[in-house]
Amino acid sequence: MDSTTRVDRWLWAVRLSKTRADAATACRGGHVRVNDKPAKPSTPVRAGDTVRTRLYDIPRVVEVGTVIEKRVGAPVAVTCYVDHTPPPPPKESTPAPPQRERGTGRPTKRDRRRMEAFERASLLHGVEHELTDQD
CATH class of the missing domain: 1.20.5 (Single alpha-helices involved in coiled-coils or other helix-helix interfaces)
Structure with missing residues (x-):
């Protein structure tokens, strides 16, 4: 059986968003894409899907590893996805004023x-x- 869950619930469960409401708002605002398609909060996600988000001004690219619906502890949540986020560009050193x-x-x-x-x-x-x- 292929298990699925809502993208807003999954983002909250794996601790990429602080609240489920924040995840739903990001979806409605166009900041979440599932498999490169704009996602509504109710968009289903399955294992193997790629989720691109921009939550709290932090762009993330993750691959769904395990579909969960309940929020779990941080050590367990990290095992539920594979992070493909590119490293941030190095900050330019600016001289002190x-x-x-x-x-x-x-x-x-x-x-x-x-x-x-x-x-x-x-x-x-x-x-x-x-x-x-x-x-």
Whole structure:
């Protein structure tokens, strides 16, 4: 007998979503696909199906290993699917923002404007600029 269950229930049971309501909302919002087809909360899943989700801004690609309907502990839940999620791209190292010397007090209005102009120029051009006195 081929066992199936609802995709929202399965996502909740294997702990990919915190609540079943979150899983159902993600399905209705188009963030869940079963075998590369958009899934409603009631879409059945079977062992061997591929489920692509984007829950809590985390994209996941999993293959259904075991169909379960009841929520189980985390160590058991991990055995119910095979994770095919590609590793996240490495984060680009960004230099630390310039720090003011300790004890110099609050920046003046002029200092603040110069710092904001520097940040804007760095973000727009990706180039470091020297601060010049523009009186």
